[in-house]
Amino acid sequence: MFVAETMVAQHIAFGVIAAVVVIGALLVVTTNNVVRAALYLVAVLAGVGASFLLLGAEFVGITQILVYIGAIVVLFLFGIMLTRAPIGAEPRLTGRNWPVGIGVAVAIAGVLGYALVDAFGSDKLPPGSHQLTADVSDSIFSTYLVPFEVVSVLLLAALVGAIVLARKE
Amino acid sequence: MLINEFLLLGAALFAIGVYGVLARRNGVMVLMSIELILNAVNINLVAFGALHNSVVGQVFALFVITVAAAEVGVGLAIVLLLYRNRASIDLDEVDAMRG
Numbered sequence: 326m327f328v329a330e331t332m333v334a335q336h337i338a339f340g341v342i343a344a345v346v347v348i349g350a351l352l353v354v355t356t357n358n359v360v361r362a363a364l365y366l367v368a369v370l371a372g373v374g375a376s377f378l379l380l381g382a383e384f385v386g387i388t389q390i391l392v393y394i395g396a397i398v399v400l401f402l403f404g405i406m407l408t409r410a411p412i413g414a415e416p417r418l419t420g421r422n423w424p425v426g427i428g429v430a431v432a433i434a435g436v437l438g439y440a441l442v443d444a445f446g447s448d449k450l451p452p453g454s455h456q457l458t459a460d461v462s463d464s465i466f467s468t469y470l471v472p473f474e475v476v477s478v479l480l481l482a483a484l485v486g487a488i489v490l491a492r493k494e
Numbered sequence: 495m496l497i498n499e500f501l502l503l504g505a506a507l508f509a510i511g512v513y514g515v516l517a518r519r520n521g522v523m524v525l526m527s528i529e530l531i532l533n534a535v536n537i538n539l540v541a542f543g544a545l546h547n548s549v550v551g552q553v554f555a556l557f558v559i560t561v562a563a564a565e566v567g568v569g570l571a572i573v574l575l576l577y578r579n580r581a582s583i584d585l586d587e588v589d590a591m592r593g
Contacts, residue, residue, distance in 0.1 A: 335495055343503050350507055350530050354514035359522060366526050369507075373533045376500065377555075380544045385536070385555045392559050397529065397566050404522050404570040408577040418520050420586055426516035434509035441501045450495050454544045456552060464549045465556070476560045483564030490571035 332452075338379060346372035357414040363401050370394050381455035384462075500541035508534035521573035521583040525566060532562045 349368035356362050370393040377386035465473050507530055514527025536555045543551020577583050 332495070339495065339499055343499070346503060347506055347510070350510040353526055353530065354510055354518065354523075359520065362523060362526060366529065369530065370533065373507075373537060376503065376537060377540050379495075380500065380540050382540045382543070382552050382555070385540055385552050385559075388556060388559055389536075392563055393529075393533075397563060400566055400570055401522060401526060404525075404573060407574055408522065408583050415520075417584070418523060419517050420519035423513075423517035426513040429516060430509040430513035433512055434505060437505035437508065438502060441498055441505060445496075445498050445501060448497050448545070450497050450541075450544050451547055454547055456543065456547070456549045461549045461552050461556075464553050469553050469557075472557065476557055480560055480564050483568050487567040487571040490568070491574050 335379065339376070342372045342375045342379065345369075346376070355419075357416060357418055359405050359415065359418070360402075363398060363405065366401070367394055367398055370398070380450075381453075384458040497541055497545050500537055504534040504537035504541070506534075507531075507537065519584050519586050521576060521585055522570070524585065525569045525573070528569075529562065529566070532558055532565075 346369050349365045349372065352365040353362050353369060356365065370389065374386045374389035374393070377383075377389060511527045511530030511534060514530060515524055518524050518527060536558050539551045539555045539558065541551070543549065543555075573583050576588065580587065
């Protein structure tokens, strides 16, 4: 009884999250206002973070909120501000080749959708699947220690590179 | 829950991001669309991790988040440099290498 109720609650939560993510993403790629696009992006990122929580990946979900919404969206707003985009609507945000974009996107969605339905038709996630944050950190700092250090160096190099590129002469 | 619910959500997000990358002409908007694509990949990684009851999916999702942060930093620096040199971030006007 309790398990069945949990399942229903999970499905309702997933429906809400999926609607927010898909509608928000469509607005990000269609709106004529750059600042609003950044705000719709916040909705999409929060929805993706919530879906991580639904999958039992609480550490990734919290990192998603902290890094994406806390840092990357602020970086985007700085980018919008420094390139002096008009705050109001800007009609020329979408290029002439948008029909090609729609064609490619529909083709990708069709192929991916068909392949996924074909391969994982009704495979269920194991109920109560949950990986502990302690296990994730154990894995990062033992098996994946070298990739972790490489990513650290990559981040440092990217930050130094960004400063060098953006610095005024 | 079915794994396909999450995988199809990721596929939809990926396709929308690809449309944004191809159709948008503002450099910042293209970077935002790339973020959508990276998020779609992260949903898939975490969903497959949950399916196989393994932490590897989460570990790689964290790596992708880190690389996305680096990518946005460098990408915005390039867009900023473009704006400084041309007073415009319209990607249709960046055709100096067109043959």
